[in-house]
Amino acid sequence: MDAITAIAQRVAAIQATIGSVSAADVPSTQAVASTSGARFAQVLSAEVASSAAVGGARTADGVPSDLAAYGNGQIPRSALREVGTTGHRLWAPASAALQQLMADAARDGVQIGITDSYRSYDAQVDVAQRKGLYSRGGLAAEPGTSPHGWGMAVDLDLGDEAQSWMRANAGRYGFVEDTPREPWHWVYRV
Secondary structure (H helix, E strand, O other), X not given: OHHHHHHHHHHHHHHHHHXXXXXXXXXXXXOHXXXXXXXXXXXXXXXXXXXXXXXXXXXXXXXXXXXXXXXXXOOOHHHOEEOOXXXXXXXXXXXXXXXXXXHHHHHOOOOOEEEEOOOOHHHHHHHHHHHOEHHHOOOEOOOOOOHHHHOOEEEEEOOHHHHXXXXXXXXXXXXXXXXXXXXXEEEEOO
């Protein structure tokens, strides 16, 4: 069943990416219909190609192989992608999915902010010292094990309406709420 869920989440991420192709991506001529069809085919082809890497290129722990080589909390800035203009960075597929999620929420009149994203190992140590380890009643993962250190987790600024929206819709974008005492913490699982 997890495989079916992962496939459904990946399809949703592809649909979100394709949906983000704007009119600005297509030349404004009478050939718009054929050009937009060609653009759609390009985007779909790229997404299908990347889905093989996303879905198949994982470690036994579910970490994308392109990130695993660096180590948790050791990912260089160049290997991550900014989420819109927020200043926050995530693994590229997670960033694209979160951008689309936030845009769709905004269209629904729901404001979603970001308070934290990728964390270096040193930042994970700092959070653990300040907030305590989750295993001991705190709010931090053991440094070097956090999904934040893979650029796959984000902490969101969510009011009640935004939290409800996330719980109803986030799965379509590949995000899950996986930490019981942290309703702001969402992890990209596609």
